[in-house]
Amino acid sequence: MKNNIFIYIAIMTAVTYGIRVIPLTLIRKPITSRFIKSFLYYVPYVTLAVMTFPAIMDATQSPIAGLVALILGIVAAWLGAGLLPVSVICCLTVFLLEWFLV
Numbered sequence: 001m002k003n004n005i006f007i008y009i010a011i012m013t014a015v016t017y018g019i020r021v022i023p024l025t026l027i028r029k030p031i032t033s034r035f036i037k038s039f040l041y042y043v044p045y046v047t048l049a050v051m052t053f054p055a056i057m058d059a060t061q062s063p064i065a066g067l068v069a070l071i072l073g074i075v076a077a078w079l080g081a082g083l084l085p086v087s088v089i090c091c092l093t094v095f096l097l098e099w100f101l102v
Contacts (some may be wrong), residue, residue, distance in 0.1 A: 065097035 010078045031037055053070070060066040069090040 008025060012065060033080040060094050061098050065094045065101070 031040070056065045056070050057063050060069075072093050073086050073090040076089050081089070
């Protein structure tokens with residue numbers, strides 16, 4: 001059993017190292033493709049969204065409160081509110097909905 005753990009760690013190390021080193025060794029010229037540049041530009045935002053949105057729904061006692069807070073937060077951000085007002089609006093929304101509905 002102990003030997004398997006070391007094999008697993010070695011495989012994980014090789015995969016992680018490969019993912020980070022292979023692009024550096026294979027891509028030597030600047031990227032000129034507009035599609036690839038735009039794809040790489042949005043990867044961090046998509047990754048953050050994929051990690052954040054499920055947590056928004058699961059962080060509250062009621063998924064409906066999380067969904068309403070998410071919608072109000074999107075609307076507030078769309079209308080130009082900053083990070084602090086958006087987070088206050090979302091927190092107050094969840095607090096009030098869970099206070100009165102649950």
